[in-house]
Amino acid sequence: MSQPxxxxxxxxxxxxxxxxxxxxxxxxTLLTPWYNLLLTVVSLWILVALLKxxxxxxxxxxxxxxxxxxRILMVGSYPAEYVWRVWASIWLxxxxxxxxxGVWVRRRExxxxxxxxxxxxxxxxxxxxxxxxWLAALALALVGWAVGRWARPRKGGVWATVQWVLYFPVFxxxxxxxxLPEEPAWKFTVAVQLAVVVASLVAGAWAPRVPWVAxxxxxxxxxxxxxxxxxxGALLIAAVVGFMVWQAxxxxxxxxxxxxxxxxxxxxxxxxxxxxxxxxxPLSRTWLAKVNSNHWGGLLLNILIAVFGIMxxxxxxxxxxxxxxxxxxxxxxxxxxxIEFVRGVPFITILFMAQVMFPILLPPEMSIDRVVRxxxxxxxxxxxxxxxxxxxxLQAIPKxxxxxAHALGLSATQTMLLIIxxxxxxxxxxxxxxxxxxxxxxxxxxxxVGLLDILGVAQSVLSNPTWIGTQREVYLFVAxxxxxxxxxxxxxxxxxxxxxxxxxx
Amino acid sequence: MSESxxxxxxxxxxxxxxxxxxxxxQEPIIIAEDVHKWYGHFHALKGINMKxxxxxxxxxxxxxxxxxxxxxxxxxxxxxxQKGRIVVDGIELTHDVRNxxxxxxxxxxxxxxxxxxxxxxVLENITLAPIHVRKxxxxxxxKIAMELLARVGIPDQAHKYPGxxxxxxxxxxxxxxxxxxxxxxxxxxxxxxxxxxxxxKEVLDVMIELAQSGxxxxxxxxxxxxxxxxxxxxxxxxxxxxxxxxTPEEIFTNPKEERTKQFLAQILH
Ligand SMILES: Nc1ncnc2c1ncn2[C@@H]1O[C@H](COP(=O)(O)OP(=O)(O)OP(=O)(O)O)[C@@H](O)[C@H]1O
Ligand SMILES: [Mg+2]
Numbered sequence: 001m002s003q004p005x006x007x008x009x010x011x012x013x014x015x016x017x018x019x020x021x022x023x024x025x026x027x028x029t030l031l032t033p034w035y036n037l038l039l040t041v042v043s044l045w046i047l048v049a050l051l052k053x054x055x056x057x058x059x060x061x062x063x064x065x066x067x068x069x070x071r072i073l074m075v076g077s078y079p080a081e082y083v084w085r086v087w088a089s090i091w092l093x094x095x096x097x098x099x100x101x102g103v104w105v106r107r108r109e110x111x112x113x114x115x116x117x118x119x120x121x122x123x124x125x126x127x128x129x130x131x132x133x134w135l136a137a138l139a140l141a142l143v144g145w146a147v148g149r150w151a152r153p154r155k156g157g158v159w160a161t162v163q164w165v166l167y168f169p170v171f172x173x174x175x176x177x178x179x180l181p182e183e184p185a186w187k188f189t190v191a192v193q194l195a196v197v198v199a200s201l202v203a204g205a206w207a208p209r210v211p212w213v214a215x216x217x218x219x220x221x222x223x224x225x226x227x228x229x230x231x232x233g234a235l236l237i238a239a240v241v242g243f244m245v246w247q248a249x250x251x252x253x254x255x256x257x258x259x260x261x262x263x264x265x266x267x268x269x270x271x272x273x274x275x276x277x278x279x280x281x282p283l284s285r286t287w288l289a290k291v292n293s294n295h296w297g298g299l300l301l302n303i304l305i306a307v308f309g310i311m312x313x314x315x316x317x318x319x320x321x322x323x324x325x326x327x328x329x330x331x332x333x334x335x336x337x338x339i340e341f342v343r344g345v346p347f348i349t350i351l352f353m354a355q356v357m358f359p360i361l362l363p364p365e366m367s368i369d370r371v372v373r374x375x376x377x378x379x380x381x382x383x384x385x386x387x388x389x390x391x392x393x394l395q396a397i398p399k400x401x402x403x404x405a406h407a408l409g410l411s412a413t414q415t416m417l418l419i420i421x422x423x424x425x426x427x428x429x430x431x432x433x434x435x436x437x438x439x440x441x442x443x444x445x446x447x448x449v450g451l452l453d454i455l456g457v458a459q460s461v462l463s464n465p466t467w468i469g470t471q472r473e474v475y476l477f478v479a480x481x482x483x484x485x486x487x488x489x490x491x492x493x494x495x496x497x498x499x500x501x502x503x504x505x
Numbered sequence: 506m507s508e509s510x511x512x513x514x515x516x517x518x519x520x521x522x523x524x525x526x527x528x529x530x531q532e533p534i535i536i537a538e539d540v541h542k543w544y545g546h547f548h549a550l551k552g553i554n555m556k557x558x559x560x561x562x563x564x565x566x567x568x569x570x571x572x573x574x575x576x577x578x579x580x581x582x583x584x585x586x587q588k589g590r591i592v593v594d595g596i597e598l599t600h601d602v603r604n605x606x607x608x609x610x611x612x613x614x615x616x617x618x619x620x621x622x623x624x625x626x627v628l629e630n631i632t633l634a635p636i637h638v639r640k641x642x643x644x645x646x647x648k649i650a651m652e653l654l655a656r657v658g659i660p661d662q663a664h665k666y667p668g669x670x671x672x673x674x675x676x677x678x679x680x681x682x683x684x685x686x687x688x689x690x691x692x693x694x695x696x697x698x699x700x701x702x703x704x705x706k707e708v709l710d711v712m713i714e715l716a717q718s719g720x721x722x723x724x725x726x727x728x729x730x731x732x733x734x735x736x737x738x739x740x741x742x743x744x745x746x747x748x749x750x751x752t753p754e755e756i757f758t759n760p761k762e763e764r765t766k767q768f769l770a771q772i773l774h
Binding site: 254255256398400401403404405406407408409410411414418419422423426 | 636637682
């Protein structure tokens, strides 16, 4: 019996490939058999009919409504002299995205065309200084990318993470600006507070076995009680924070990094002091003056609400997820009640309740404005869903992981922080990104409680007699903006997941 | 018994000159007295008595569901016994969390399913507990981890993730991870049952080397070649009780109980 050679040889063969010419593909999929031809003709006819109408409208549309109102659509009544701060935060995010891309997505020289297209298109369609600002963002993204590629992978990964963690507070501090404390002695209280914290860190890191440092904290507390306001509150905070920092430093004193950190913080104390005494006040009177939240508007308000929402609902959600699995009945019951209550109520209801309830719940001297109330509503709402997503991640961790950690002598807290949460959170990254995107889009609902986010601004533009009848243009523009933002986020996260190997290990 | 001897020879045959390290002159390091355990209404352990001396290698075997895992998991408190007394290295297992943590530091455990931490590299798996529980500096922990990886025969895999290793390599990492805490006692719960035949040998070789270094070991296994080579005593479990115990010679050549004979006949064929 003669066997074909290919069956007996053991050499590896390339997988079979089907190759089409363009015409071959058209012929095979669109023209034969007869029903495909019929479908092709019908779809083409529908397509032409639709496009004719759309293109005709798009050519006649009054697009000038967008450039004429672009500033209020983007930032609402944010003061013109501070808009550069918004640009600065765009440049920063361009840098951070570029850098992370260079570090994390280095395989196969792939360039993020989709992400690069955003500043390029914006630079093309804009005129005047805005064009140059977008080009600057593009340049920063490219430089960041180059630097990220050049950095060593492990170090670069740490740096990228640090930059992302720092970005959000920096963004908030830039856009919101710095307020001036009313208390005249604030510089001195802050200086003492910082000193207590630095001293606690140093003591914990260098002499972890000396327990009587706690006496120092008690002394700080006592001094505060004796001195009275404003020192009472300041020293109370200093003693509590200092004690916690000391405990944490003691606990991790065996790690090499802690002593270095303590040293760096000590060295940073003097510049920090100079900053507090000489730089903070002038800066907060001029360049970085506080912009009250009633001036936040347009797309900036949507993004601010989303950023605050993500920043605070994430830790809160993790806490509720852990609470729901806690062995303490009270904690578990509270978590379940909270999660199920919030999930059972429509988002809009929560937004309205946040507007009317918080003023009742809080003491009268703590008046908070409408924007902050809306943000708190968003945080409450998002935290409950975040908790359920995180809980899903926790449930997927096999029992053996807990057992192995316990058998090694790790405490329950260590097991959770070092073994379970890192795996659980990594597994739910795709779900969480989906939730963040949903959160960003849901922020437009604050229009209903009367805030001037981009949708609110759009409505007020449309009620202006000059722009009557431009609904299509304006809403299409808003839709396009959200699509770009959402698609950009999901695209970036998908590529990052691939690069980080989520779901592969 | 020549028949079972013949099948024994077909199984894994380590070439070891048998030599016990048991120190019977010292106090027992594990004392279990009348240990009972219930899962709901199911009586899983019905009064287990066992004393283990330092340096002894104990093999526990028996049919599925007989309580072998339950018993050795009681020794490091992964399961809680409800009646009787367990004393490990002079510390009695009670509800006191500090006792439990103290015992877990002295007792290492290797699982059937390896249970490595998939998000950490091999080196991080091994150094985690020494750094966070023993509070060693990272450099010291890493140095000892590298020595252990060399000892279990995979010094070149330190920076890989567990998912990138074969089953046998993963189980050897798990052994190194447990040894990194420098335990006095090692527990093994069917360490080779999830492995392909070719990989069983590489893990058993590591365990035999460990036994010969004088480690106190409690091993749940059906690898009778291993038992014959290094076990000091064997315990046959059935239905939550110790049916028979003795030296490997006694168990293999002259089992007293009918149940033991039947079971040995089953697994040796
Ligand atoms: N968490 C549990 N809840 C209820 N019953 C359990 C639990 N764990 C074990 N059991 C029961 O206790 C008995 C002893 O189980 P154990 O796992 O100790 O058996 P084993 O001897 O290790 O068996 P195997 O060889 O299959 O691993 C079995 O009947 C099992 O069904
Ligand atoms: Mg078992």
